[in-house]
Amino acid sequence: MPVIATPVIEEILADLRGYLDDEPPALSLPPSAYTSQELWEMERERIFHCSWMLVAHVDQLAETGAYVAVSIAGESVVVTRAGDGTLHAMSPICRHRLMPLIEPGAGRTDAFTCRYHLWKYALDGRLRGAPYMGGNKDFEPKDCRLPQFAVQEWNGFVWVNLDAGAEPIGAHLDLAAHQFTNYRLAEMVQVDSWSLQWQANWKLVMENGHENYHVIGLHRETLEPFMPGGGDVHVEQYSPWVLHARIPFVAPVQPEALALDEIQRANGMLLLSFPSSAFIGLGDQIVWLSFIPLAIDRVQVVGGVLTTPELATGSDAVARTQDAVTAMINDEDRIGLEAVQRGVGSRFAERGHLSPKEQPGVLAFYRNLARALLREGPWPGAL
Ligand code: FES
Ligand SMILES: [Fe+2]
Known part of the structure; x- marks a missing residue:
């Protein structure tokens, strides 16, 4: 704005x-x-x-599926540990009709399922399921992914930046x-x-x-x-x-x-x-x-x-x-x-x-x- x-x-x-x-x-x-x-x-x-905002210690994100969700000045962010061991920071707002997938807090999950119409997202934000969407020829499920933010771990501290192209804070x-x-x-x-x-x-x-x-x-x-x-x-x-x-x-x-x-x-x-x-x-x-x-x-x-x-x-x-x-x-x-x-x-x-x-x-x-x-x-x- x-x-x-x-x-x-x-x-x-x-x-x-x-x-x-x-x-x-x-x-x-x-x-x-x-x-x-x-x-x-x-x-x-x-x-x-x-x-860059410090959002967690890595101990809170140790296991696959662990997540921490915060709201940074009105913008929702979730940080997850994916199955391949990488951290992802992304917008937990459903790409269908914008229902928040998760409220601020922390926990463990296998996937993020939207409670509105059950679209399902993997821990890296990729869409894994969208019921009854096959008839929409303009919708391409493989291109649908939660917007990604910058995330960096430094000495056990986990930092997030809403600007995906931000210069890393580590240096x-x-x-x-x-x-x-x-x-x-x-x-x-x-x-x-x-x-x-x-x-x-x-x-x-x-x-x-x-x-x-x-x-x-x-x-x-x-x-x-x-x-x-x-x-x-x-x-x-x-x-x-x-x-x-x-x-x-x-x-x-x-x-x-x-x-x-x-x-x-x-x-x-x-x-x-x-x-x-x-x-x-x-x-x-x-x-x-x-x-x-x-x-x-x-x-x-x-x-x-x-x-x-x-x-x-x-x-x-x-x-x-x-x-x-x-x-x-x-x-x-x-x-x-x-x-x-x-x-x-x-x-x-x-x-x-x-x-x-x-x-x-x-x-x-x-x-x-x-x-x-x-x-x-x-x-x-x-x-
Ligand atoms: S808003 Fe999420 S599935 Fe419809
Ligand atoms: Fe004080």
């Missing part, structure tokens, strides 16, 4: 342009950036319909891979996972994910003792898609299963992939999260906890971090961000001043957002 320029969107884009300056304003986004329907339409077109993630070598990502196994919905604009959620300052407030009982909100976040941008951040962190139990270096022992090692996916090394574990927008004011939060195969069989360390992370994402961030979502709609809302504690991460996110929407600077991110 073409994006129609309106005064509100022009004002938002003018404010965004400021974040591309060498000295960007230490201010939050204009409140209308969280409520403007026009900006949301632009984000769908310029960001979510052409960006971008590789630029930060040395920071995570000691975590042995490809060997890790998933010991917990979740899928939740939060009533908040995706940018509020991502700002929150780029700063540690809010730990002194929202997480003072849970995270503050081992990841103090007053800690200074160190940020490195490896590509327009890949940002690495280090957040001072003291593991509640010293990591033993992994040979982490001093920096990794003293920090949460975060990789943020624009627009809205992330994983973080926390001692012997990796926590991954992806904030997949469903609408202007709603995100699907999917994620999981990974650890080494040795620790996966029940360890206190895993349980303790899991409890804290689960408490954080289930309650504290969600409740906080849903409240902020109500705040951005106030007619008295204005841009807020950012603390030096939150500036490195939040301004890096705003810069990537500005690049994506304005299509200025190194975008869409060729190496």
